[in-house]
Amino acid sequence: MTSGTLSKDGATEGPGGSGAGAGTPLMTVRDLTKHFPVRAGFPFKRTVGAVRAVDGVDFTVHEGESFGLVGESGCGKSTTGRLLARLIDPTAGTISYRDRDITHAGRKEMAPIRSEIQMIFQDPYSSLNPRQTVGTIIRGPMEINGIDPPGGREARVRELLETVGLNPEHYNRFPHEFSGGQRQRIGVARALALEPKLIIADEPVSALDVSIQAQVVNLLKGVQRDLGIAFLFIAHDLAVVRHFSQRIAVMYLGRIVEVGERADIYERPRHPYTHALLSAVPEVDTGDTDAAGQGDAAPARERIRLQGDVPSPTDPPSGCRFRTRCWKAQQRCAAETPPLIRIGGNAEGHLTACHFPEEGTTLAH
Amino acid sequence: MSTQESGPFLSVRDLRVHFPTDDGVVKAVDGLSFDVWRGKTLGIVGESGSGKSVANQAVLGLHNPKHTRISGEIHLEDQELTTAPERRLEQLRGNKVAMIFQDPLTALSPYYTVGRQIGEPFRKHRGASRKEARERTIDMLARVGIPHPARRVDDYPHQFSGGMRQRAMIAMALMCDPDLLIADEPTTALDVTVQAQILDLLMELQQEFGSAIIMITHDLGVVSRVSDDVLVMYAGRAVERGTAREVLGRPRHPYTWGLLSSMPRLRGDVGRDLVPIAGTPPSLLAPPPGCPFEPRCAFSDHVADPVDCATDRPALPEERGAACHLTAEQKRTIFAERIRPRLR
Numbered sequence: 001m002t003s004g005t006l007s008k009d010g011a012t013e014g015p016g017g018s019g020a021g022a023g024t025p026l027m028t029v030r031d032l033t034k035h036f037p038v039r040a041g042f043p044f045k046r047t048v049g050a051v052r053a054v055d056g057v058d059f060t061v062h063e064g065e066s067f068g069l070v071g072e073s074g075c076g077k078s079t080t081g082r083l084l085a086r087l088i089d090p091t092a093g094t095i096s097y098r099d100r101d102i103t104h105a106g107r108k109e110m111a112p113i114r115s116e117i118q119m120i121f122q123d124p125y126s127s128l129n130p131r132q133t134v135g136t137i138i139r140g141p142m143e144i145n146g147i148d149p150p151g152g153r154e155a156r157v158r159e160l161l162e163t164v165g166l167n168p169e170h171y172n173r174f175p176h177e178f179s180g181g182q183r184q185r186i187g188v189a190r191a192l193a194l195e196p197k198l199i200i201a202d203e204p205v206s207a208l209d210v211s212i213q214a215q216v217v218n219l220l221k222g223v224q225r226d227l228g229i230a231f232l233f234i235a236h237d238l239a240v241v242r243h244f245s246q247r248i249a250v251m252y253l254g255r256i257v258e259v260g261e262r263a264d265i266y267e268r269p270r271h272p273y274t275h276a277l278l279s280a281v282p283e284v285d286t287g288d289t290d291a292a293g294q295g296d297a298a299p300a301r302e303r304i305r306l307q308g309d310v311p312s313p314t315d316p317p318s319g320c321r322f323r324t325r326c327w328k329a330q331q332r333c334a335a336e337t338p339p340l341i342r343i344g345g346n347a348e349g350h351l352t353a354c355h356f357p358e359e360g361t362t363l364a365h
Numbered sequence: 366m367s368t369q370e371s372g373p374f375l376s377v378r379d380l381r382v383h384f385p386t387d388d389g390v391v392k393a394v395d396g397l398s399f400d401v402w403r404g405k406t407l408g409i410v411g412e413s414g415s416g417k418s419v420a421n422q423a424v425l426g427l428h429n430p431k432h433t434r435i436s437g438e439i440h441l442e443d444q445e446l447t448t449a450p451e452r453r454l455e456q457l458r459g460n461k462v463a464m465i466f467q468d469p470l471t472a473l474s475p476y477y478t479v480g481r482q483i484g485e486p487f488r489k490h491r492g493a494s495r496k497e498a499r500e501r502t503i504d505m506l507a508r509v510g511i512p513h514p515a516r517r518v519d520d521y522p523h524q525f526s527g528g529m530r531q532r533a534m535i536a537m538a539l540m541c542d543p544d545l546l547i548a549d550e551p552t553t554a555l556d557v558t559v560q561a562q563i564l565d566l567l568m569e570l571q572q573e574f575g576s577a578i579i580m581i582t583h584d585l586g587v588v589s590r591v592s593d594d595v596l597v598m599y600a601g602r603a604v605e606r607g608t609a610r611e612v613l614g615r616p617r618h619p620y621t622w623g624l625l626s627s628m629p630r631l632r633g634d635v636g637r638d639l640v641p642i643a644g645t646p647p648s649l650l651a652p653p654p655g656c657p658f659e660p661r662c663a664f665s666d667h668v669a670d671p672v673d674c675a676t677d678r679p680a681l682p683e684e685r686g687a688a689c690h691l692t693a694e695q696k697r698t699i700f701a702e703r704i705r706p707r708l709r
Contacts (some may be wrong), residue, residue, distance in 0.1 A: 284613055
């Protein structure tokens with residue numbers, strides 16, 4: 001449905017394609033699709049349908065940039081991350097890494113690339129082996145890939161522990177001796193061990209308390225900035241993504257509905273779903289009456305109340321997938337799938353999949 | 366309001382909830398006092414382990430007395446709950462006081478239909494027949510926005526989506542028109558668009574039934590949206606309280622400042638890094654003798670001698686204010702000059 005649209009993604013068209021995110025494409029996906037079969041029946045389970053977790057997604061992550069993927073549960077953002085890490089095989093579409101098609105690359109072919117793509121997971125408790133010391137955990141990737149850094153592996157591990165703000169002396173401790181935030185730092189150190197080009201971070205801070213979350217967000221920001229590592233940052237928290245990513249894609253029911261620079265998404269969103277999502281986030285009202293300095297505070301966002309739940313991904317609505325909950329939906333939305341394009345009024349690299357886009361500000365007048 | 370003159374609906378004084386363990390006594394709640402008024406919402410904010418859930422479970426008598434030591438006073442209107450027999454508490458739960466839990470999938474039994482579970486408190490407390498309970502359940506499901514309630518009442522919890530389960534939990538909590546609703550992170554497991562629906566629903570129902578609500582959450586945005594009054598908890602104690610406008614607009618405790626500065630925002634400058642709170646919360650086995658926040662506090666050196674934050678425990682003023690040794694003038698200027706600019 002969204003195939004044959006290679007030219008539509010303005011952001012990926014050569015240098016200067018988009019503002020801050022412009023650069024050399026590192027990883028590009030085209031029409032990426034993952035359907036999980038649903039089996040039923042006894043005794044021979046037959047395929048009776050499919051969960052269309054990811055259904056035709058196009059985007060590019062450039063070298064050194066942080067690309068954010070936001071959406072609610074079940075929108076396919078984590079599946080997209082796992083597809084990019086080649087942990088699961090796509091049903092259709094292509095994934096290319098530095099102009100090499102790795103969609104169906106085998107173990108051998110992937111081996112040299114694996115070390116360049118690392119993951120950070122959500123749960124700092126289940127993603128570290130409780131029976132291994134921190135040193136063993138962080139050394140693991142180097143051993144698997146047979147990498148001997150100058151000065152030795154242990155020195156490198158100590159250096160990494162220092163980079164992520166942990167005491168290098170804690171080399172021989174076990175994960176249970178650390179707090180949640182510290183464990184997440186261990187996960188970051190492990191991801192950095194092979195000097196990757198791309199880190200896929202799936203909800204890396206959502207299990208952490210707010211004061212600890214800020215520590216880890218700052219750490220990841222520093223890593224991205226200082227080491228020039230590109231990030232695919234997957235999260236449901238719009239405020240966290242805003243702080244971390246320069247370019248952001250909003251997903252809904254297996255598709256990207258809007259993608260653009262940070263300011264495009266947060267200040268001039270065009271897709272009704274992006275509007276609804278932003279307006280649903282409860283913000284802290286610090287009270288404008290308090291001081292003169294608050295006069296420049298932006299006005300409150302217009303509240304949009306979405307009705308109902310997200311439809312099932314086994315049987316998504318025809319046309320625009322958001323139409324069943326959209327207040328602007330018309331006949332055309334059911335008949336025609338809106339392409340993800342640069343619609344009139346959008347800045348370069350800002351793409352929106354909507355027939356009846358919003359004006360472009362989320363703030364009430 | 367005239368009801369205010371008659372005193373708070375729920376009044377907690379010097380509550381202590383201690384759990385003896387092999388490693389020592391965990392002081393999960395250690396000297397907590399607060400009031401909840403009819404028709405008002407008290408937001409209790411704090412991070413994991415601050416004691417916000419444990420304190421409210423004590424209100425409902427949900428701790429196992431074999432493993433818990435509870436002291437202090439909990440007054441619900443004219444009843445004292447800490448010494449009340451289990452039978453009395455049973456009469457209150459789900460009737461006058463109801464609770465909404467964070468995870469509706471674990472709070473609902475998978476073996477019974479949603480309708481049967483929602484109807485249970487009504488049958489128990491009001492002696493209603495199966496038929497009457499079923500009718501009221503259908504009404505309540507409609508009231509909380511479940512489509513086709515007459516059909517969905519016979520569904521099992523797994524047939525409901527996350528948002529619908531939380532609505533079902535709210536319907537169950539409201540079956541007996543409770544005067545106090547304790548909502549423990551009711552929207553944390555939900556997506557933002559569903560969270561907005563549930564918060565709106567709770568506020569509407571409060572308007573309609575005039576219940577008092579305790580909203581326990583770690584999310585300052587949620588607190589800001591629903592609360593009249595706010596209590597900030599840290600390491601088992603309240604460190605700041607006041608109206609939502611005071612606590613969020615003119616916070617006076619360094620921990621509240623830390624929470625606000627470490628929170629990522631949807632607007633304002635993103636070039637700057639967030640300002641996290643250094644370190645981690647203290648162990649509740651051996652909390653610091655003085656101010657529990659002192660080890661992480663960036664401003665304790667502003668406190669003039671002879672007061673020592675590390676050994677002198679600051680008191681929390683009645684009504685409003687912060688448990689902190691900084692002078693009122695220092696709190697005001699530090700917030701205005703150092704903290705507020707970060708929040709832009």
